[in-house]
Amino acid sequence: MLTQLLTQQMEKAFAALNYNTDYAAVGLSARPDLCQFQCNGAMPLAKLLHKAPIAISREIVQSLLALPESAEIFESAEAVNPGFINLNLKDSFLAKHINALAMSENLFVQKLNIPKKVILDYGGPNIAKPLHIGHLRTAIIGEALKRLFRYLGYEVLGDIHTGDWGLQMGMIISEVQRTQPDLPYFDPDFCGEYPAEPPFTLDDLSEIYPRVSAAIKETDEIGSPTENAKAMETAAKEATYALQNGVTGHRALWQHIVKLSVADLKANYQRLLVDFDLWYGESDSHDSIPIVLDMLKQKNALMESDGAIIADVSEESDKKEVPPIILVKSDGSYLYGTTDLATLYNREKEFHPDEVLYVVDARQALHFTQVFRAAKKYGIVPEKISLEFVGFGTMNGKDGRPFKTREGGILRLADLIAMVVDNAAGKIQNKEDINAAEVAEMVGISVLKFADLSNYRMKDYVFDLEKFSAFEGKTGPYLLYSIVRIKNILRKLAEESSQPGELLPAVSSVERELQLKLDGFSDVLWQAAKDKAPNYLCEYLYELSTLMNSFYHNHHIITEESAERKASWHRLLNVVLRTLTTGLEILAIPVPDKM
């Protein structure tokens, strides 16, 4: 915000000298010991004009200081070798600005000026399978990006895109058929109403899938599938085929499965403060697959290769040939590229989004390159739509391999959360006015989320429970603790009926730095949105907390004697609190009142 204001001021100074104002950008200082803001534009100008950079920067400073507003704004503006322009604000100007920021509704965060609609594809759980550790990062990162874009004024639709249509559904249906063959769903002559209640419970479902999955993989001594395994697989494939081709009993049973499973998914995501606007799944794109295939056929895009149907997506500029996308397998069934294309078709038809973002595992990069190219090349979505792959790295165990349970199995998300929350529960102080269970939940979630979000998303990272659960240092609990401290003071101020008042110029360097930091919120949010990088926001919130704790240590608010000063600090605390809680709200990290 200040950087923009200062850039505008600098542009005037550049313009007065007939210098290209593109170089007038003012940014935060890389050397806080020397100045608060800096402009480096003199150096590229020097190259262009074949003049000494220091001479140009001196001219610019002179021109800047000659502007009428400058007397009020700048404490100092100086040209230093080789050609930097160092700027410091008057404390009075800074205080006035932060006072206005504190009084504003929006914390001076710029909103998007042209409306834009974004669909965010994240989550991607499978129906009838429990959420596991592989679903953690897409949920956490996707939710943060959804809230970030929404806060900046985008219209955002979060779509969970469940896997509700593949072989795993056939596996469950065929197993129900095997164990309960007399159910009406399997009677081809049945024409009444199917039962309203499902013939299984959620627990049954979560037990069926792993059992069938294991049975199908069963092999004899020489490593070939057993007779039973073959039979189970055939049955599952037949059930899948029946489901996808609209056999009414299978569809009815499938709906029971989806309904039970979705309710369970909602509850689990709720615990992570994750929710979705659209609960579409692969099944919703099923009817569009023939349409999409027909569109491709019209464009002569479909080719036969070894019995499969493929479409070329290569481009001349490719260093390595991008392989064609396979749309129909040689056995006639579809692949996930097919459903992804059909889903895009549906999204365009129903919502006309400006952007579609896919928050998915980095290992799927090539697949999405193929899908995006096919979608644009063959006119399934308009050329102008932005399709972006927002990949993320793997969460590994201490051995550097993807995280597993001690037994080597896949860790359930619920178990992971329980581990973190239990650990937090052991550290909650015993106080009568604290609901220990609630606080442990919030602290545990903050540990998990902050650790994940503060890493740059593309990188793999090691999940180290002990490290993440330590409350010292750059962690979620540190942020929460900082907030709780502020809330305590504000409570005390309210008890003695103190009121916030005009924010005064800083009395110390910590207070000055704190004021400056508050102004950076808008820039950080926009930068994070541009790079889809929530870690920028994490970093900012941590720095703000650090400054706040340092300020807390150096200045005692409650006992401050000057009424004006006390009122000023009251307002400062208010705006620090708002900034921190807004930031954590965007990251979907919960904040307790006490801890």
Place this chain on the structure above:
RNA sequence: GUGUGCAUAGCUCAGCUGGAUAGAGCGUCUGGCUACGGACCAGAAGGUCGAGGGUUCGAAUCCUUUUGCACACGCCA
């Protein structure tokens, strides 16, 4: 084999458009509780930014060569 990504302090990681003396946390060492909650604060030590070359006034950042690691490479999702 080909392609993509990564390599920064003892450990785990930031580093945004190429800017000045590369920053945090943990760990180590030192100091601070008669004040709003010590899950805190102040300070110290710790670096050839994997290696070589190039572009530039200026490179962790851009280009190139090279080493190591991860991942991906038509009928799983």
